[in-house]
Amino acid sequence: MFFVDTLASEALGNRSYLAGGPGAAAVIDPPRDIDRVIGAAARRGARIALVAETHVHNDYVSGGLELARVTGARYLVPAGAQVSFGRTPVADADTVTVDAGLRLRAIATPGHTPHHTSYALAEDGRDVAVFTGGSLLLGAVGRPDLVEPRLTEQLARAQHASAHRLADELDDEVRVLPTHGFGSFCSSTQADGEATTIGKERGTNDALTLDADTFVARLLAGLDDVPAYYAHMGPANAAGPAPVDLTPPGRAYAAEIAARLAAGEWVVDLRSRTAFAEGHVAGSYNVEVDGRLATYLAWLMPWGRPVTLLARTPEQIATAQRELTRVGIDRPAAAATGDPAGWIREGERLASFRRARFADLAAARRRGDDPVVLDVRRRSERAGGGIDGSVHIPVHELHARLGEVPDGTVWVHCAGGMRAAIAASLLDAAGRDVVAVDDRFDLATAAGLTVGRPG
Structure with missing residues (x-):
């Protein structure tokens, strides 16, 4: 009997999947912090045999290359993706074995990117699920405007055709398991619900209920702003991301915090907005650790600017570190925890509003x-x-x-x-x-x- 475990990255609105049987599993669109994936596989008692990317991601840094290296798994990447590292290129209709009686079949579904590929999971020859990445989402499709502006309309039309191909080739009961659409800005709209099937999408998704011209016009009219940091995600993934270092950053004392502010660096307070308003280091910014930290900090902060994190507890710092690595902010310059009164120098006062x-x-x-x-x-x-x-x-x-x-x-x-x-x-x-x-x-x-x- 097969299983599919979902690994959600809630702050980014994305999902990764671990799918397999008693002996081996495949990971689709893994997150940067691969220890979560390795832990999930260990709980299943399954060896990670395959790591598969649906596309070169534009909204987060993938852990696929490092996960494949650490586990010895084959790394499946769409053949049309231009990458700078060794991988197993996957073309339309290629099939690979996951475990006994369990196979993945590649289905070319261009639209979100020109090389986008979905993977149908079959048990004993019967399709049971399809990992659609940024193609067919819950009630939507992935954005077609993240690769090259001149390709946007062409890719929007490709999204329509790809959605119809999935609907034509797969039965109504096949589960649709997308990577994007749960708050991700890679989605053209946001998901309604937590689960879907080919049959449900056939009756509700614009890509399957509208003609191509109407669908494209509606899709393009609804596109919203693209987070600025997306410009750095695709190149990082194509080059091959480095391993993650989640060891705690060095402690920042009051004098260092002041010096970093004076140097124009970003000092970010992760506490609740209520606590921040009541008292904070003058010049610091507030992005709640429990909010969409990675998205908004990476979007707002000048790329590559050193960042110092302030928080109530070390656990909040650790959570923030993990979130930020997923968007390529790998190492905080320093961090401080505890009472904000300890973050300012003698004679200074906390600011408030x-x-x-x-x-x-x-x-x-x-x-x-x-x-x-x-x-x-x-x-x-x-x-x-x-x-x-x-x-x-x-x-x-x-x-x-x-x-x-x-x-x-x-x-x-x-x-x-x-x-x-x-x-x-x-x-x-x-x-x-x-x-x-x-x-x-x-x-x-x-x-x-x-x-x-x-x-």
Whole structure:
């Protein structure tokens, strides 16, 4: 009897898979921190015989090369992928044995990338699951615009054709197991649900219910901003990522933290947004370790800039390290834990700023305070409606556009509070008087604020 175990990288919105039988298993689209995969295989008592990539990933650094090296597994990479390391090139219709009675079959599914390949898992000759990577997702498909802008429409059409090929070749009960789509910006839209099948997608997925022209037009119209760090992921994966070092970073004392800030390095406080607002090192930024740390820190931070991590506990530092290696931020320059009062030099004071709800913002407007309202949601969110008179700068652009924020006290909001806290920390570090609105945007109207569509 075969098994499929899911290894989720929640902060990136991706999934990797361990699939096999009693003796051996295959790993599809492994994460950078391969110890998780090795541990999962050990719990199954299965030898890792194969490591397979559906494509050269654009949103995270793969652990495939290192996992294959450590385990001695064959490393399957689509033949059309241009890589700089030894691997077993896989072409359409190639089949490989995973374990007794269990085989993987390559299915060329270009669209997310030109070389994208899905893998159908068959038990005793019957297809039971298909690992679709960035091809057919839950109710969506992978983005076609991450490789080369001139190829975007061509790849969008290829996505439509690839989805139909999967639906034509596989039975309705075959499980669809994608890598992207659970919050990943590699997905054209976000997943609805946790599981799907070919049959379910056949009746609900635009790629299978719309004609090619309508599908392509809708897909291209819905594409949102691409995280800046994606530009570094593909080249890293094509070159062959180095092994991960998860040993603890050196301890940063108050004087070193101050020196790193003075040098223009990033000092990132991983604590909750509530704790950060109450007291933090002036000049530090807040990205919660329990939020989408890897995505937003890698997106915001100038690539290659040294980063020092501050946290309540060593466990938070370890969690952050693991998350950051997945997007190529391999070694923090230093770290500190404990009470933030210990992170500043004698005679210095912790900085702080206010937190509020939309009802507080409405009250401030009624008093005639005339606050600056800054909306840091993405453009696609803003298109659905924004607070009248608000300024819009997406959080991932704010660091470079701080000079565009009007003078005055800035009340910053997003859709739920996390990104507003990040933005508030950027503004606070720049010396602005800021209020972080920690509230759901759908409560803005109920609070008495006028929400309309931007003109």
